[in-house]
């Protein structure tokens with residue numbers, strides 16, 4: 001976590017967002033840090049990556065960070081494991097670029113000691129005697145301060161690699177964050193630290209990080225599936241974040257299953273009004289089975305699947321209604337058949353743009 005060195009920067013550390021042409025279209029104009037959380041396995045990494053791709057379009061430069069030491073971003077973009085170093089993972093035809101960074105507490109602390117206390121070699125000596133491990137794994141809260149501090153540094157960094165001195169290095173930063181169960185403590189830890197260490201550089205730094213996290217430049221998005229547990233966790237998480245003064249963004253509903261069957265046919269299948277013989281004839285007609293009539297097991301299996309599919313859709317609808325009633329902006333992503341590859345990320349990025357998240 002490099003120093004809060006630019007004392008001339010305005011309080012809060014980043015320039016005010018100018019009114020742009022996109023303001024009417026965007027759900028959250030002026031956002032420079034998008035934090036993506038959600039229940040485990042709901043699609044945080046996928047959503048964060050698709051959002052980074054969407055934000056990079058139009059010649060923009062976006063940093064996509066992960067902090068959980070999982071290398072999920074590298075896997076998704078099909079690149080080798082990310083080091084503690086910003087690496088290009090995707091480029092758009094119009095000059096946009098997504099860079100990715102796996103933020104790791106040990107490297108972040110060494111960087112912090114080197115810049116803040118000018119402890120280059122001394123920092124490495126501390127590392128050898130185990131002090132760095134101690135600080136990053138044992139000292140409560142220090143780990144998270146280092147991780148969010150690095151994100152903060154990237155959000156407000158200026159000049160490097162850009163034409164003019166004053167321009168931000170990144171137009172936006174997207175953080176693939178810890179899950180909802182830990183996000184409040186993760187983002188709020190800086191306020192605890194600045195509370196404990198009332199004086200000195202650490203308190204100043206932690207205060208600055210908190211100011212950016214609580215500013216309108218930051219939005220915390222919650223990813224969910226249309227299932228009871230993730231939806232409940234999303235609503236609880238949104239309340240917890242808001243209570244901590246953190247700006248809640250959109251609820252991103254991922255992996256929505258589509259209606260693949262005409263409704264009258266589905267109703268018929270459910271009520272038993274579609275006779276097995278009709279399914280059998282249909283399969284033959286559509287040349288999905290060869291030769292004579294398909295077996296009873298196949299037909300019964302298909303009817304059972306239709307029923308299951310319908311039950312899932314009904315569950316989806318019910319959970320969608322729960323989310324709508326909560327009144328937060330919803331952004332919806334389809335379940336892509338066959339999972340998410342490069343092309344899939346582009347499709348999801350399109351959806352995020354259409355719905356105003358990017």
Ligand SMILES: Nc1ncnc2c1ncn2[C@@H]1O[C@H](COP(=O)(O)OP(=O)(O)OP(=O)(O)O)[C@@H](O)[C@H]1O
Pocket residue numbers: 038039040041042043044045046047072179254255256333334335336337338339340348
């Ligand atoms: N829209 C989608 N369509 C199809 N598959 C998806 C979609 N979104 C996510 N997935 C798949 O769901 C799985 C979980 O997604 P992802 O890894 O993004 O979740 P996560 O919240 O980051 O998980 P974790 O909590 O383990 O970090 C992955 O296999 C991913 O490919």
Ligand SMILES: [Mg+2]
Pocket residue numbers: 044045046070072176
């Ligand atoms: Mg993940």
